[in-house]
Amino acid sequence: MAPRERPVAAPPPPAAAMRKRGPRKRLKFRAEDVCLERVTVADYANSDPAVVKSGRVKKAIANAVQQEAKSFCGLEASCVPTDEVLSVTESCDSSDEVDSKDSINDRISSRKKKSKRCKENSDDVVGKEYPIDIWLMLASYIRPEDTVNFSLICKRAWTVTCTAAFWTRLYRRHYNRNAILPIRLQPESMEKMYCLRACVIRSLYHMYRPFVSRIARNPAIPEITPSTLKNSKCLLFWSKKVDQQSSLWEFSFKLQRQSPRFKNSCSKRLQPPLRYEDVHMNPDQDCCLLQITTLNFIYIPIVMGMTITLFTINVSTDMRHHRVKMVFHDSPIWSGKKPRFDHGVQVVMDPVHSVRLFDWWHPQFPSSHI
Template sequence: MPKKGNRKRLKFRAVDVCSESVTVADYADSDPAVVKSGRVKKAVANAIEKEVKLLCGLEASHGAVEEVLSSAGNIKIDGLDSSDDLDAEEGAIGETKVIHKKKSKRRKESRESSDGQDYPVDIWLMLSSYIRPEDVCRFSLICRNAWMVTCTTVFWTRLYRRHYRMDVDLPFWLQPDCIDRTCSLRARVIRSLFHLYEPFSSRVSKIPAFPESTPTSLLNSKCLLFWIKKMTGTRPEGLWEFNFKFLKQQNKKNGRAKSLRMPKQYEDVHTNSNTDCYMLQVSTFNFIFTPVVMGMTLTLFTINVSTDMRHHRVRLVFQDSPIQRGRKRGDYGSTQVVLDPVHSVRLLDWWHPQYPLSQ
């Protein structure tokens, strides 16, 4: 019997090897039962290498084809492990690093040269006279000078005078005589726009008497004030209004970007004692005795159907401290307020025209 070493090996030619003759069994991820070695045969690899060189015109470059074949399936090719090839690879890697450094430097220089022109504040102040109220935030995000303009007294005074109409009945503290005061100018102008500016006033008029879903923004909010008053001149007659003023809890995020510091000369313009405050107004058909909840934290707020199946029922649960994240709410030591039957439920922001304010 002939020895195993004398078996005649099959010879592959580059002309015979094409994309159709290469099978799945020639790759490293193939079934080990088909290919026991787990890698491409040397003859097939050399034939594929020659064909790729001929197609790509890379007869002179030996390292580029090697990179393509090795990155395609982590294929180990025999005969390419010599020290000369390693040195050639290291040289090619060094050249690519230098090229990448040059490209990154050029890109950095092009970015610095294409930053644009820095316009003075006077130009941004002139452009601000044509900004709509709903675009003030977008305008302030253009650049630092545009943001500086939105901090000035001139910007908010012009915005108020541009939309002021004498036929609109404004509260006393929103009249033009009070607008001339610098303190809380921004807050007063924003409140006046919900009376004067049609897109804002129509938005307020479309707010329903009952929210579509129970608001979750009040959870873990602190009750600052609480009072009850009887409403007169309303339909139906004899409604009682329960007012809860809440201060929304501020969530501090780690890694938050530092905000721009407000100039000292414009700090009074942006002063607002009602920032992050909400007013919950619940109207009932009769007077309901409720405990004192000022200084407590709201941990539960639900709106359900009343017992008579014709109205609504509001339930508020207060605790001495807010619920920490990840912990369940406990009824121990809590104060419960149940209002039933309810006529309407409204959640008012500080800029709402019906937000109770005396300044």
């Protein structure tokens, strides 16, 4: 029996006859072939950014939609040319690169126009301006601790806090007859305009209960005292014996804190109106009182007019008291420079019974108001 012959496979077609595979061309829709049923939301909202990077609608689809809309209205699509309406979209089918550039330019121009409109609106519309009498009436109902927040509302609210009427009313609202006040803080002395704001603030620490409790809660000397007293200028210095029965001595240093030079040159504070300069005058601004009580008398050289460059509090040698060391120089030493302690005046106080620090509004601060 003869074996079956296998069919011979046909030879492959020549290379020239093979069709070259290239990139598929995008289908171009014609306006007459596209109807409204073939247009979906994806053509507008979820269009493929790889096909149309600019996110614009194809002109053919837009023409089809316009023709369908006109047919519903009883109009012929050929009556009104669509070239004028969609002239902006003629360059959408040219290339993706051109579309992306056009979209970027459109976004930049739209942002410029929007910012220009916002600037014009901000220049034209400034909001409502209420008379200063309304702000003065509202200020009669705020708490003393909310004065700063009230002054930050607007410029007129800040102007109200600069007036003498605001501070006089604040004093009368919280005046307490049972409080023991110095002569300068008595109601008869509050008629003076000089240092009125500072006197009212000091009187609140005598009469206003939240401020009085705040002083009671604060420690005698804060932990940040050594850093806050650096570069403070000694204005006055005096010493006295606490009482005749004990051997305690009290040394007081009236210091004025100094801010760095760059802060003084760059900071621009709002200045009160000229008519209320006396109200805001405060000779003790940025001043504090350093009070050190020792177990016996210690000789201290004259340091008035000098600047504290070092202030430390350590444990005394007997491990029961404190030891305070201060170094004074003729001029302040700013950050980045190391002080030379051999050129300064060193003051060592040991043993120390207590160290206290009072700000200018504290009741125990010796006021210099006239």
